[in-house]
Amino acid sequence: MDLTNLHWASATDAAKLIRDGVITSEQLVRACLRRVDEVEGDVQAWTFLDPEYALAQARAADELRLSGQPIGALHGVPVGLKDIIDTSDMPTENGSVLHAGRTPSRDATVAATLRAAGAIVMGKTVTTEFATRTAGKTRNPHHPGHTPGGSSSGSAAAVAAGMVPLALGSQTTGSTIRPASYCGVYGLKPTFGLIPRQGMFQLSRSLDHVGLFARSIDDVALLLEALAGFDERDPDSRPRARVPYSSIAAEDPPLPPMFGFVKTGRWEQVDADAKDALAELCERLGEQVEEIEMVSTSDDISAWHDAISGPEIATSLRREWETGRDGLSPALRTRIERGLAVRASDYVQALGRIPQLNASFTELFEQRYDAILTPTASGTAPAGLQSTGDPAFCALWTLCGMPSLSVPLMRGANGLPLGVQLVGPRHGDARLLRTARWLVAKLS
Amino acid sequence: MDLTNLHWASATDAAKLIRDGVITSEQLVRACLRRVDEVEGDVQAWTFLDPEYALAQARAADELRLSGQPIGALHGVPVGLKDIIDTSDMPTENGSVLHAGRTPSRDATVAATLRAAGAIVMGKTVTTEFATRTAGKTRNPHHPGHTPGGSSSGSAAAVAAGMVPLALGSQTTGSTIRPASYCGVYGLKPTFGLIPRQGMFQLSRSLDHVGLFARSIDDVALLLEALAGFDERDPDSRPRARVPYSSIAAEDPPLPPMFGFVKTGRWEQVDADAKDALAELCERLGEQVEEIEMVSTSDDISAWHDAISGPEIATSLRREWETGRDGLSPALRTRIERGLAVRASDYVQALGRIPQLNASFTELFEQRYDAILTPTASGTAPAGLQSTGDPAFCALWTLCGMPSLSVPLMRGANGLPLGVQLVGPRHGDARLLRTARWLVAKLS
Numbered sequence: 001m002d003l004t005n006l007h008w009a010s011a012t013d014a015a016k017l018i019r020d021g022v023i024t025s026e027q028l029v030r031a032c033l034r035r036v037d038e039v040e041g042d043v044q045a046w047t048f049l050d051p052e053y054a055l056a057q058a059r060a061a062d063e064l065r066l067s068g069q070p071i072g073a074l075h076g077v078p079v080g081l082k083d084i085i086d087t088s089d090m091p092t093e094n095g096s097v098l099h100a101g102r103t104p105s106r107d108a109t110v111a112a113t114l115r116a117a118g119a120i121v122m123g124k125t126v127t128t129e130f131a132t133r134t135a136g137k138t139r140n141p142h143h144p145g146h147t148p149g150g151s152s153s154g155s156a157a158a159v160a161a162g163m164v165p166l167a168l169g170s171q172t173t174g175s176t177i178r179p180a181s182y183c184g185v186y187g188l189k190p191t192f193g194l195i196p197r198q199g200m201f202q203l204s205r206s207l208d209h210v211g212l213f214a215r216s217i218d219d220v221a222l223l224l225e226a227l228a229g230f231d232e233r234d235p236d237s238r239p240r241a242r243v244p245y246s247s248i249a250a251e252d253p254p255l256p257p258m259f260g261f262v263k264t265g266r267w268e269q270v271d272a273d274a275k276d277a278l279a280e281l282c283e284r285l286g287e288q289v290e291e292i293e294m295v296s297t298s299d300d301i302s303a304w305h306d307a308i309s310g311p312e313i314a315t316s317l318r319r320e321w322e323t324g325r326d327g328l329s330p331a332l333r334t335r336i337e338r339g340l341a342v343r344a345s346d347y348v349q350a351l352g353r354i355p356q357l358n359a360s361f362t363e364l365f366e367q368r369y370d371a372i373l374t375p376t377a378s379g380t381a382p383a384g385l386q387s388t389g390d391p392a393f394c395a396l397w398t399l400c401g402m403p404s405l406s407v408p409l410m411r412g413a414n415g416l417p418l419g420v421q422l423v424g425p426r427h428g429d430a431r432l433l434r435t436a437r438w439l440v441a442k443l444s
Numbered sequence: 445m446d447l448t449n450l451h452w453a454s455a456t457d458a459a460k461l462i463r464d465g466v467i468t469s470e471q472l473v474r475a476c477l478r479r480v481d482e483v484e485g486d487v488q489a490w491t492f493l494d495p496e497y498a499l500a501q502a503r504a505a506d507e508l509r510l511s512g513q514p515i516g517a518l519h520g521v522p523v524g525l526k527d528i529i530d531t532s533d534m535p536t537e538n539g540s541v542l543h544a545g546r547t548p549s550r551d552a553t554v555a556a557t558l559r560a561a562g563a564i565v566m567g568k569t570v571t572t573e574f575a576t577r578t579a580g581k582t583r584n585p586h587h588p589g590h591t592p593g594g595s596s597s598g599s600a601a602a603v604a605a606g607m608v609p610l611a612l613g614s615q616t617t618g619s620t621i622r623p624a625s626y627c628g629v630y631g632l633k634p635t636f637g638l639i640p641r642q643g644m645f646q647l648s649r650s651l652d653h654v655g656l657f658a659r660s661i662d663d664v665a666l667l668l669e670a671l672a673g674f675d676e677r678d679p680d681s682r683p684r685a686r687v688p689y690s691s692i693a694a695e696d697p698p699l700p701p702m703f704g705f706v707k708t709g710r711w712e713q714v715d716a717d718a719k720d721a722l723a724e725l726c727e728r729l730g731e732q733v734e735e736i737e738m739v740s741t742s743d744d745i746s747a748w749h750d751a752i753s754g755p756e757i758a759t760s761l762r763r764e765w766e767t768g769r770d771g772l773s774p775a776l777r778t779r780i781e782r783g784l785a786v787r788a789s790d791y792v793q794a795l796g797r798i799p800q801l802n803a804s805f806t807e808l809f810e811q812r813y814d815a816i817l818t819p820t821a822s823g824t825a826p827a828g829l830q831s832t833g834d835p836a837f838c839a840l841w842t843l844c845g846m847p848s849l850s851v852p853l854m855r856g857a858n859g860l861p862l863g864v865q866l867v868g869p870r871h872g873d874a875r876l877l878r879t880a881r882w883l884v885a886k887l888s
Contacts, residue, residue: 205792235799238682311788315796318789340789344755345762347788348649352759355679 006031011077011165011219018065018076025058025065025076029120032078036163042144044137045158047083048090049123054078057120064118073226075118080158080167082211083124084131084201087111094201095127095136095151098320098327108199109231110168110210117226122164125154128388130317131170131203134329135388140182142416146381149179150388152211156183159213166223169211170197172204172309173398174377174391176211177421180406182381182389184417188212188220188433189394191426192401193238195224196231204312205236206351207305207398217437220405221249224429240427249433257370257435259289259422264374265298266392271379273413278375281410281420284443289373292364296357298392305395307350310339357400358426365425371435372423380412393421403429407436409443450475455521455609455663462509462520469502469509469520473564476522480607486588488581489602491527492534493567498522501564508562517670519562524602524611526595526655527568528575528645531555538645539571539580539595542764542771552643553675554612554654561670566608569598572832574761575614575647578773579832584626586860590825593623594832596655600627603657610667613655614641616648616753617842618821618835620655621865624850626825626833628861632656632664632877633838635870636845637682639668640675648756649680650795651749651842661881664849665693668873684871693877701814701879703733703866708818709742710836715823717857722819725854725864728887733817736808740801742836749839751794754783801844802870809869815879816867824856837865847873851880853887 006028009017017023033051040046061076086092086104088111093099111121126136128151138153140146141161148157152169156179159167169176171189180187188211195210202208210227214220225245231237261282263270270278282289314321314336320328321336328336364372375393382389397404403426406419422439424432450472453461461467477495484490505520530536530548532555537543555565570580572595582597584590585605592601596613600623603611613620615633624631632655639654646652654671658664669689675681705726707714714722726733758765758780764772765780772780808816819837826833841848847870850863866883868876 307788311792314789315792318793340787342788343784344751344786344788344791345758345784347791348755348759349762 007035007162010216012222015077025061029054029058029078032164039161043139043141043157043161045125045154046123047126054122072117078120078122078164079114080122080125080155080164082152082155082169083127085111086199090124095129098324109196110227113227125158127151129329132332134331135385140381146383147385147388149182151175152179155213156180160185167213171209171211172207174394177376177394177406178389178391181376181419184408186214186220187406189404190429191403193236195227196234196237198231198233202316204309206308217249217433221246221433243430245430248430251434253438256288257438259371259373260292260369261289262372262374269378270375274379277410301396304350304353305399307342307346311342311347314339374421376406376419376421380416380418397423402426403432405436447471451479451606454660456666459521469505473498473502473522476607483605487583487585487601487605489569489598490567491570498566516561522564522566522608523558524566524569524599524608526599526613527571529555530643534568539573542768553640554671557671569602571595573773576776578775579829584825590827591829591832593626595619596623599657600624604629611657615653615655616651618838621820621838621850622833622835625820625863628852630658630664631850633848634873635847637680639671640678640681642675642677646760648753650752661693661877665689665877687874689874692874695878697882700732701882703815703817704736704813705733706816706818713822714819718823721854745840748794748797749843751786751790755786755791758783818865820850820863820865824860824862841867846870847876849880
C-alpha cells in the first residue's frame with residue numbers, strides 16, 4: 001500500500017480501508033497532518049489544530065477497532081469543523097476577538113454525532129467574523145492572492161487543499177456554496193432543519209443551515225447520512241424517517257433528469273467567462289435543460305432575506321453589540337444597526353414569503369424538473385482577501401430552505417475553479433445528490 | 445322521556461342518548477332552537493343561525509344513524525362556532541364590517557373535524573372585531589347589563605344560556621378563559637398547537653389558540669378528544685400520539701393534587717370580593733395549595749406579549765389597514781399603529797422568552813405542582829357592554845402556550861359567576877382536566 005497520497009483519499013475509501021484493516025486511522029491522520037505541514041503556511045485554513053491530539057484520537061479509534069467493538073461509518077476519518085461549532089475539547093471562538101479564548105464545555109450536536117460515528121475531530125477551521133462577511137486569514141488554495149470565499153473559508157480550503165477529506169461549515173446566505181465553488185470542492189447546504197444546529201453559534205435562526213464540504217458526491221452523502229437527524233433542542237428540527245442517502249446517491253436515475261436553468265435577476269453581474277462556461281454546460285445538456293423565468297426579482301429576494309437575517313443577527317449579537325461594540329468590525333456594526341431598524345411587521349411578512357415561495361417551487365419540481373441549475377456566484381474567486389465575494393446568488397435558495405449543492409464542474413478564464421449550483425425541493429437531498437452524480441458522469 | 449329540558453343536557457349525555465336511539469338529533473336541536481327563541485333576544489349570542497338548516501343537518505344525522513353506518517363521538521350534537529372559523533355553508537365575517545358578507549368556500553379544519561365526528565354546526569357566534577377588544581352585541585346571560593367578556597363572547601354566552609352544549613372560540617390573550625369565567629361555564633385553552641387553526645382568522649400566529657366551551661369537564665374532554673390532531677397546513681401543528689382525554693379526565697388522580705397559587709403581579713387590581721372568594725377556595729384546599737412567587741413581573745409579561753401580538757396583528761390586518769382603515773375601530777387602529785412601530789429585534793427577543801418561561805414552569809410542574817391556580821380576571825363581568833374586561837390575567841399562560849381552564853367555582857358579591865383558572869404544563873391537557881375534576885368534587 002502506497003501511503004504517499006493517502007490524504008487525497010476520499011472519506012468513503014478511507015473509512016473502508018480502516019474498517020478492513022488495510023490502513024490505520026493513525027496513518028491517515030499522519031498523512032493529513034503532513035499535508036497540513038506542507039500547505040497550511042500558504043492556505044491558513046485552521047484556527048486550532050493540535051497534531052498530537054488528533055493523533056491521540058486516531059490511536060484511540062484504532063484501538064477500538066482492534067477490540068472488535070462495532071465501529072461507525074466514519075471510523076477513523078478526520079473532519080474539520082468550522083470554528084462556530086462548539087467542541088468540548090477545543091476552543092470555539094466564532095471568528096471574533098470578543099470570543100477569543102472561549103472554551104465551551106459541551107459538543108455541538110454535529111460534533112457529538114461525528115464522534116459517535118467514529119470521526120476524528122481534526123481541528124477548528126477559520127470562519128469569518130461570526131460567520132458574516134468580515135474575512136479571516138484563509139487564502140484560496142488554488143491561488144493565495146484570491147479569497148477562498150466565506151464564511152466557511154477554512155472548511156472549504158482545508159478540503160480543497162487535501163488537509164482533510166471532510167469538513168463542516170454553515171450557510172445563512174451563501175457561506176457554504178460560495179466557498180465550495182471558489183475552492184473547487186463539493187459543498188452541500190441540506191434542507192433547512194435536516195441537520196440540528198444545537199451548539200453552533202446562532203446567527204439567524206430562520207436561515208442558518210449546517211454546510212458540508214467534501215471532494216466527491218459519495219463523501220457528501222456519507223457525511224449527510226451521519227448527520228441528518230432529530231434534536232429537540234433545535235426548534236426547527238423535526239423527527240423524520242431515516243433516508244439512505246448514500247445508496248440513493250449511488251443509484252442511476254430512472255430517467256435522464258431535467259434541469260431548469262435559472263439565470264436569476266443578477267445575470268448581468270455574472271462575469272463573461274462564467275456565462276460562457278454555463279452556456280457550454282447547458283449546451284452539452286441539450287434537451288435535458290430548459291431556461292425558466294423567476295417571478296420574484298432579486299431585489300425582492302434580497303429585501304426579504306435582509307428583513308429576516310438583519311433583526312435575527314442583531315438579536316443574536318445583542319450582548320456583543322451592547323457591551324463590546326468596539327470589538328465588532330465596522331461592516332458588522334453597520335449590519336446590526338440596519339437590522340435593529342427593521343420593523344417587526346416587515347420581518348413577519350418576510351417570514352410569510354418562505355412558504356409561498358416554496359409552494360411555487362414545489363409545483364415546478366413536481367411537474368417537470370429534477371433540479372434547478374443556477375450560478376453559485378458571479379464567477380470565480382475574486383482577487384484579494386478583503387472581500388469573500390457576493391453571496392446574492394445563494395440568497396433565494398437559503399431563504400427557501402431548499403437543498404443546494406455546488407458541483408465543481410467548471411473553470412474560469414483565470415484557471416480558477418467554478419461550481420455550478422444545483423437546487424432541489426425541500427427534503428429532496430438524496431435525489432439531488434443522485435441527479436448531481438448523473439450530471440458529473442454526463443459531462444466527464 | 446321528558447324533553448322539556450333537553451337543551452340543558454350535557455353533550456356527553458346527549459350523544460349517548462342519540463347513539464342509543466332514546467332521542468333523535470332533531471329533538472335535541474329543536475330543544476336548543478326553542479331555547480334560542482326564548483333567550484336570544486336578551487343574549488344576542490348569534491351572528492348567523494338558520495333554524496331550518498340546523499334541523500336539516502339533524503335529520504340527516506338521524507337518517508345516517510338509522511342506516512346502521514358507524515357514527516362519530518359527537519353524532520347529532522349541536523355546536524356553535526365563533527364567527528372567525530370558516531364554514532363552507534355559512535358566512536364568516538370575523539366580527540368586522542370589512543368582512544361583511546364573506547362566504548368562504550371551505551370549512552376550517554375544526555369545522556370539518558366536528559362534522560366528521562357527526563356534530564351539527566348550529567350557527568356562528570358573535571366575536572368582537574377580528575377577535576380583538578371592540579365588543580359585539582352579545583350580553584352576559586346572567587345579567588344583560590354586563591359584558592359576557594370577549595373575544596369569544598357569543599360562544600361563551602350561548603353555552604351558558606343553554607342554547608348549545610358546546611361551542612368553539614379562540615384565545616390570543618384571554619379570549620376564552622375570560623368569557624368562560626364571566627359567563628359561568630368551563631373554558632379550555634388547550635396547549636399551543638394541539639388543535640389546528642387552519643381556516644380560522646389568523647390574528648397572531650405565535651399566540652392564537654382554539655378555545656373550547658362546555659358546561660362540564662366531561663364535555664370539555666369529549667370535545668378536545670375530537671379536535672386534537674395534526675394538520676400540516678397549520679405551521680405550529682405537530683404529529684403526536686393520540687391521547688384518550690375523556691378517560692384520563694374521568695380517572696381519579698393517584699394522589700391528591702398539589703396546587704401552586706399564583707397571585708400574579710396584578711393582584712392589587714383584583715376586586716375585594718374576588719380576593720375573598722379565592723382565599724376561601726384556598727382555605728378549603730388546605731395543605732393541597734401553596735402560594736408561589738413569580739419571577740417575571742406582569743409588566744414584563746405584557747411587554748413581551750405586546751411585542752409579539754402587536755406586529756403579528758398588524759401583519760394579519762395589513763390589507764384591511766391599507767385599504768379599509770375607516771372600517772376599523774379606533775381602538776384596533778391604535779393597536780395596529782403600535783404594532784407597526786415594534787422593532788423586529790424586540791419581537792425576536794420576545795419570542796425567545798417563550799421557551800425560557802416554559803423551562804422554568806416545567807421545573808415547577810415536575811417537582812411539585814399538578815396545576816397552577818390563579819385568577820381568570822380581576823373579578824366578575826364588569827357592568828356595561830363597551831369593554832369586554834381585562835385579559836391581562838391570561839397573558840402569561842397564553843404566551844407560554846400552556847393549557848389553561850376556567851372552572852366555574854365561585855361567585856362575586858353581585859351574584860355573577862367567577863371562574864378560577866387552572867394551568868398545566870404544555871401537553872398536560874388530559875391531566876389538567878383530571879385535576880380540575882378532583883377540585884370540583886373536593887369543593888362541592
